[in-house]
Amino acid sequence: MARLAQTAGLTDVQQEILSTVRDFVDKEIIPVATELEHRDEYPQAIVDGLKELGLFGLMIPEEYGGLGESLLTYALCVEEIARGWMSVSGIINTHFIVAYMLKQHGTQEQKDHFLPRMAAGDIRGAFSMSEPALGSDVSAITSKAVKDGDDYVLNGQKMWLTNGGTSSLVAVLVRSDEGHPEGTAPHKSMTTFLVEKEPGFGEVRPGLTIPGKIDKMGYKGVDTTELIMDGLRVPADRVLGGVTGRGFYQMMDGVEVGRVNVAARGCGVAQRAFELGVRYAQQRHTFGKAIAQHQAIQFKLAEMATKVEAAHAMMVNAARKKDSGERNDLEAGMAKYLASEYCKEVVEDAFRIHGGYGFSKEYEIERLYREAPMLLIGEGTAEIQKMIIGRRLLEEYRFQG
Ligand SMILES: Cc1cc2nc3c(=O)[nH]c(=O)nc-3n(C[C@H](O)[C@H](O)[C@H](O)COP(=O)(O)OP(=O)(O)OC[C@H]3O[C@@H](n4cnc5c(N)ncnc54)[C@H](O)[C@@H]3O)c2cc1C
Numbered sequence: 001m002a003r004l005a006q007t008a009g010l011t012d013v014q015q016e017i018l019s020t021v022r023d024f025v026d027k028e029i030i031p032v033a034t035e036l037e038h039r040d041e042y043p044q045a046i047v048d049g050l051k052e053l054g055l056f057g058l059m060i061p062e063e064y065g066g067l068g069e070s071l072l073t074y075a076l077c078v079e080e081i082a083r084g085w086m087s088v089s090g091i092i093n094t095h096f097i098v099a100y101m102l103k104q105h106g107t108q109e110q111k112d113h114f115l116p117r118m119a120a121g122d123i124r125g126a127f128s129m130s131e132p133a134l135g136s137d138v139s140a141i142t143s144k145a146v147k148d149g150d151d152y153v154l155n156g157q158k159m160w161l162t163n164g165g166t167s168s169l170v171a172v173l174v175r176s177d178e179g180h181p182e183g184t185a186p187h188k189s190m191t192t193f194l195v196e197k198e199p200g201f202g203e204v205r206p207g208l209t210i211p212g213k214i215d216k217m218g219y220k221g222v223d224t225t226e227l228i229m230d231g232l233r234v235p236a237d238r239v240l241g242g243v244t245g246r247g248f249y250q251m252m253d254g255v256e257v258g259r260v261n262v263a264a265r266g267c268g269v270a271q272r273a274f275e276l277g278v279r280y281a282q283q284r285h286t287f288g289k290a291i292a293q294h295q296a297i298q299f300k301l302a303e304m305a306t307k308v309e310a311a312h313a314m315m316v317n318a319a320r321k322k323d324s325g326e327r328n329d330l331e332a333g334m335a336k337y338l339a340s341e342y343c344k345e346v347v348e349d350a351f352r353i354h355g356g357y358g359f360s361k362e363y364e365i366e367r368l369y370r371e372a373p374m375l376l377i378g379e380g381t382a383e384i385q386k387m388i389i390g391r392r393l394l395e396e397y398r399f400q401g
Pocket residue numbers: 094127128129130133134135136137159160161162163216219224374377378379380381382383384
């Protein structure tokens with residue numbers, strides 16, 4: 001697309017990375033995405049291609065073999081990839097969050113051990129907060145770690161792990177009351193454990209089972225699973241950062257960058273929906289002219305393009321804020337909220353423009369229509385974003401009377 005969603009002020013390196021990714025998306029992802037998605041097939045060849053491009057190490061520092069790029073570069077790549085197929089961006093997202101958490105909070109030994117192989121894409125990350133009884137309310141986590149000699153023993157059930165089967169490293173958030181007296185606030189008695197495992201399903205490590213894939217309405221191809229810990233022994237040196245009780249903050253830090261990433265996905269899917277809508281509107285004729293020549297359809301296109309532009313600008317702003325070292329929870333929350341809502345609306349308009357054909361599996365918009373709703377839920381629902389935004393606004397605009 002020539003004109004929409006441009007980003008001013010990119011360096012030559014950023015432009016080069018983006019143009020390589022865009023090319024890869026156009027040639028290797030878009031032509032096969034819908035067919036693979038309908039078969040719910042893992043896109044192994046695409047993942048191998050991303051590995052070759054170095055995308056699994058995009059934000060990992062150069063000293064660990066990564067490209068050491070900014071959150072903005074990463075988000076713009078995700079936007080491109082989601083334009084091709086949102087599931088592929090899901091494959092790198094949890095990996096990126098775990099690598100980011102290691103970079104920010106890991107011990108030196110943990111960084112040396114994991115980051116080089118994560119940069120190469122040989123170790124792939126998943127992260128796990130949600131449980132069957134909770135998603136928004138992370139403080140209600142019931143999975144538990146108990147100290148036993150030099151190890152911790154973990155028990156409990158986790159839910160909704162993106163890349164739960166294909167990953168080999170899972171950052172798992174559990175309650176760990178050790179060292180924290182009774183009555184400690186829930187968020188101060190949680191710990192992130194770095195759990196290594198074999199990729200695959202079934203018992204992937206003694207005490208750790210990944211049952212099969214959850215059957216989803218969309219976001220297919222990428223595996224989403226449960227995770228069951230039954231006497232899982234994890235050595236104490238696999239506590240992220242080496243100290244218990246910090247897991248909640250570490251995860252929230254990871255989710256904050258994850259939100260920019262989800263906003264970027266919303267932007268990418270919306271752009272693709274616009275591309276499909278504007279093309280179809282010029283091909284389909286009714287009442288003697290292309291439907292694009294009916295004012296009602298032109299208005300739809302105008303609204304769609306405006307939403308694509310607005311969401312992109314907010315996403316870029318949130319990424320740049322984080323890159324500048326400032327707190328960006330307000331901007332990330334706003335970008336995630338707006339981009340996912342707009343994405344749903346732009347996809348719906350493109351679907352309407354397609355008339356009956358939008359309902360046919362032969363048309364790409366059918367896939368996008370099933371993908372967009374996931375963005376309304378993942379990395380915090382719209383209601384949770386609004387709670388974050390509201391709280392931050394009241395901090396910023398405190399009434400001094
Ligand atoms: C495809 C997919 C992949 C996922 N991948 C991961 C992953 O990799 N790792 C992971 O840990 N989790 C993952 N999740 C889980 C996801 O983060 C949760 O589904 C999400 O946070 C919502 O939690 P919930 O489903 O338990 O809904 P609930 O928390 O039960 O919420 C239900 C409804 O109530 C609303 N609500 C809840 N609390 C409030 C409140 N205080 N005020 C107003 N409204 C409220 C919510 O907005 C929602 O509309 C994934 C989910 C999906 C669908």
